[in-house]
Amino acid sequence: xxxxxxxxxxxxxxxxxxxxxxxxxxxxxxxxxxxxxxxxxxxxxxxxxxxxxxxxxxxxxxxxxxxxxxxxxxxxxxxxxxxxxxxxxxxxxxxxxxxxxxxxxxxxxxxxxxxxxxxxxxxxxxxxxxxxxxxxxxxxxxxxxxxxxxxxxxxxxxxxxxxxxxxxxxxxxxxxxxxxxxxxxxxxxxxxxxxxxxxxxxxxxxxxxxxxxxxxxxxxxxxxxxxxxxxxxxxxxxxxxxxxxxxxxxxxxxxxxxxxxxxxxxxxxxxxxxxxxxxxxxxxxxxxxxxxxxxxxxx
Numbered sequence: 449x450x451x452x453x454x455x456x457x458x459x460x461x462x463x464x465x466x467x468x469x470x471x472x473x474x475x476x477x478x479x480x481x482x483x484x485x486x487x488x489x490x491x492x493x494x495x496x497x498x499x500x501x502x503x504x505x506x507x508x509x510x511x512x513x514x515x516x517x518x519x520x521x522x523x524x525x526x527x528x529x530x531x532x533x534x535x536x537x538x539x540x541x542x543x544x545x546x547x548x549x550x551x552x553x554x555x556x557x558x559x560x561x562x563x564x565x566x567x568x569x570x571x572x573x574x575x576x577x578x579x580x581x582x583x584x585x586x587x588x589x590x591x592x593x594x595x596x597x598x599x600x601x602x603x604x605x606x607x608x609x610x611x612x613x614x615x616x617x618x619x620x621x622x623x624x625x626x627x628x629x630x631x632x633x634x635x636x637x638x639x640x641x642x643x644x645x646x647x648x649x650x651x652x653x654x655x656x657x658x659x660x661x662x663x664x665x666x667x668x669x670x671x672x673x674x675x676x677x678x679x680x681x682x683x684x685x686x687x688x689x690x691x692x693x694x695x696x697x698x699x700x701x702x703x704x705x706x707x708x709x710x711x712x713x714x715x716x717x718x719x720x721x722x723x724x725x726x727x728x729x730x731x732x733x734x735x736x737x738x739x740x741x742x743x744x745x746x747x
Contacts, residue, residue: 479541
């Protein structure tokens, strides 16, 4: 079983390969407690189904937000920037399957290839974003997602066939109800905001270990510091400093869990120059001190 933490430890633009070249699909599971971080803003070229198993979350795709509760799912088109935030006071758990649409290509130019798969690969069409058990035609899609999850948990011989079959059944359901989404080019203003945000997040992901000022980030996208702070908070739901600290803490948590290095050395490496401040921020985000976190995760 693979956990979402592996995604959190990458840069905002994912460069990791999901699955392998012969079967470009990978499953991820995550269980979190109340008020814990879910998934930070990031994007990848592959498509993704995000399926809530328990509790609830607020899924951000681009500049839009989708409340998603247990038994519901969202679809994220490849390349769309997205994040997941806690919703409510309970803990929650999720399953995500990330896959390259090319997995569904036909070997010949048949109707399936030309009418259904190519438009998805080329990006002119997409799937509906939300799936709720309250909608009769969406229950079958959720049932197929559930089957994909269980198939990938068990990994029996030939499980790749079953997973691919369930993905085709999802497409067949959408086609039968003519629920394809025509993807329009976003307005210039929206496109510029997303491109600007991606540039800032990539900068933070590359230079998080160094000193980063608000002026550094604002200058990157030609904004005043005040305008930039309002823009960033509206897009990310955190101030720039909160986001940078959170990103650094995630990096530190990975190093603490998977190495025996001193806490001070790790704090310095991820960009904190004050150990007391690092421990305070780590405890706020992870609900443990760094030492407690190391002991708990290794157990």
